[in-house]
Amino acid sequence: MKPTYEPVIGLEIHGELLTNSKMFCGCSADYGSAPEPNTNICPTCTGLPGAMPVVNKKATELAALVGLALNCSINKHNTFARKNYYYPDLPKGYQISQYELPICEKGWLDVDAPSPYPSTLTGTRPEGRGDSLPPSGEGLGMRVRVRRVHIEEDTAKLAHEKNYALIDFNRAGVPLLEIVSEPDIRTVETALDYATKVRAILRYLGVNSGDMEKGVLRFEANISVRPVGSDEFRTRTEIKNLNSFRALVRASQYEIERQIKIYEDGGMVVQETLGWDDVRGVTTSQRSKEEAHDYRYFPEPDLPPLQFSDAWIESIRSRLPELPEAKTSRFISDFGLTLSDARFLTSELSLANYFESVFAKSKSSAKTVHSWIAGEFMRYLNDSGVDIEEVTLPPESFAKLIDMVTEKNVSGNNAKVVLADLLKDGGDPQEIVKAKNLAQVSDEGFIQEIVTKILSDNPKEVDEYNAGKETLFQWFMGQVARATKGKADPNVAKELMVKGLEERRK
Numbered sequence: 001m002k003p004t005y006e007p008v009i010g011l012e013i014h015g016e017l018l019t020n021s022k023m024f025c026g027c028s029a030d031y032g033s034a035p036e037p038n039t040n041i042c043p044t045c046t047g048l049p050g051a052m053p054v055v056n057k058k059a060t061e062l063a064a065l066v067g068l069a070l071n072c073s074i075n076k077h078n079t080f081a082r083k084n085y086y087y088p089d090l091p092k093g094y095q096i097s098q099y100e101l102p103i104c105e106k107g108w109l110d111v112d113a114p115s116p117y118p119s120t121l122t123g124t125r126p127e128g129r130g131d132s133l134p135p136s137g138e139g140l141g142m143r144v145r146v147r148r149v150h151i152e153e154d155t156a157k158l159a160h161e162k163n164y165a166l167i168d169f170n171r172a173g174v175p176l177l178e179i180v181s182e183p184d185i186r187t188v189e190t191a192l193d194y195a196t197k198v199r200a201i202l203r204y205l206g207v208n209s210g211d212m213e214k215g216v217l218r219f220e221a222n223i224s225v226r227p228v229g230s231d232e233f234r235t236r237t238e239i240k241n242l243n244s245f246r247a248l249v250r251a252s253q254y255e256i257e258r259q260i261k262i263y264e265d266g267g268m269v270v271q272e273t274l275g276w277d278d279v280r281g282v283t284t285s286q287r288s289k290e291e292a293h294d295y296r297y298f299p300e301p302d303l304p305p306l307q308f309s310d311a312w313i314e315s316i317r318s319r320l321p322e323l324p325e326a327k328t329s330r331f332i333s334d335f336g337l338t339l340s341d342a343r344f345l346t347s348e349l350s351l352a353n354y355f356e357s358v359f360a361k362s363k364s365s366a367k368t369v370h371s372w373i374a375g376e377f378m379r380y381l382n383d384s385g386v387d388i389e390e391v392t393l394p395p396e397s398f399a400k401l402i403d404m405v406t407e408k409n410v411s412g413n414n415a416k417v418v419l420a421d422l423l424k425d426g427g428d429p430q431e432i433v434k435a436k437n438l439a440q441v442s443d444e445g446f447i448q449e450i451v452t453k454i455l456s457d458n459p460k461e462v463d464e465y466n467a468g469k470e471t472l473f474q475w476f477m478g479q480v481a482r483a484t485k486g487k488a489d490p491n492v493a494k495e496l497m498v499k500g501l502e503e504r505r506k
């Protein structure tokens with residue numbers, strides 16, 4: 001019988017920090033707005049001899065903030081190190097990074113998908129997910145340990161032309177954070193969940209835009225596979241520069257299968273650094289993996305160690321906002337939302353805030369407000385390409401419209417029409433309903449008249465329905481909607497229609 005294999009995955013996440021200036025000089029870090037290549041540069045970030053680095057204080061604050069958000073401890077004493085390697089986009093011939101003493105260590109992040117480590121949070125597992133436990137895992141745990149978070153600097157950008165390359169140093173020296181997980185991840189689903197949650201946290205903290213298309217956030221997946229039931233850590237490969245969640249998932253799946261095949265064929269996996277070819281859908285060998293000692297790390301002689309006081313660390317901690325996990329729990333306990341509804345709303349801070357302001361003004365249930373936001377509202381954002389931050393519809397107006405549906409003053413379908421108007425041109429929901437003559441009618445006498453007329457106009461359909469063709473019921477309801485321009489209270493109409501059909505049963 002063939003042994004089955006399980007993957008072991010550790011993720012390294014690189015995220016630029018949203019500071020004004022670069023990590024070790026005063027040049028603007030906003031290389032995206034630079035008018036031209038090589039305009040945000042100085043002797044330090046182009047690696048000229050004798051230029052001295054100076055630490056960006058703001059970057060250390062943001063790094064500590066991320067560390068605290070990821071439940072790390074902050075090293076009060078931490079140091080910079082030189083990571084030596086030659087590469088055309090690294091003008092000094094080394095990268096200033098952190099090695100032995102990173103700014104943050106030993107954190108964790110709870111995820112919904114399986115991992116071998118138990119979570120302290122309970123009730124965070126959504127139904128239907130994570131049912132396939134990691135075969136050698138100890139149980140239902142959903143915790144990924146964060147080994148370290150350290151500060152380094154981004155590289156320049158190369159543009160490869162036909163037989164030469166151009167270099168732009170505007171990005172060189174931009175503060176970069178590296179978040180390294182322990183190899184706790186056992187499924188690609190968990191890797192995706194972890195990466196998604198880290199991105200959401202960075203966005204909540206305002207330290208990174210999460211804009212993967214611009215390359216400000218990049219993933220590297222370290223992958224090995226081992227027979228199910230084994231506890232060994234086998235040789236891993238590292239897939240570099242995954243620039244989207246899709247690439248992370250596809251590359252990991254491909255690499256897991258490639259390694260399993262190697263073992264099944266009796267071969268050995270070689271430790272190496274891989275690239276991901278998104279077009280061909282394959283990982284490609286870039287170089288045999290270097291070991292830490294190949295970099296000849298040594299303490300950066302041009303920078304003093306960072307020394308933090310307890311008071312400083314506490315002042316950073318006090319800046320932590322309510323994070324996605326806490327917000328999710330609050331939305332569940334205070335508003336009675338389901339886990340998946342709460343997760344959806346808290347996936348983006350702006351979405352969570354908008355929901356809360358609409359809900360605060362509304363008399364309807366959180367579930368109802370959620371379904372308007374998750375449904376019609378999101379559809380509008382997706383179709384129009386409008387960002388939620390650009391939405392001008394005041395939460396009060398949205399709340400008023402939702403309440404009009406709850407109070408049966410307008411039908412759900414007609415309210416969608418009103419919402420589209422509100423989102424496009426603003427206005428008052430009540431006035432729009434009046435102007436467009438969309439008010440819902442619950443008056444039984446009025447609806448009964450229409451139902452009776454439809455039933456007597458369509459004897460054939462009535463007979464067919466009563467002979468068992470139940471799908472016709474929707475057709476009858478459609479006739480009511482048509483005759484009343486969607487204004488009849490659907491519950492009243494349904495009740496009267498059921499009764500009418502019943503009476504005509506022979």
Ligand code: ADP
Nearest residue numbers: 008009010011181182183222223224233234236
């Ligand atoms: P370094 O890069 O300093 O050599 P490691 O090699 O220990 O550090 O880890 C780098 C990344 O690879 C981490 O995210 C870690 O979780 C992951 N990793 C380490 N060993 C394995 C393994 N056997 N399989 C999969 N991932 C691993």
Ligand code: MG
Nearest residue numbers: 012220222238
């Ligand atoms: Mg690495």
Ligand code: ZN
Nearest residue numbers: 025027042045
């Ligand atoms: Zn500079």
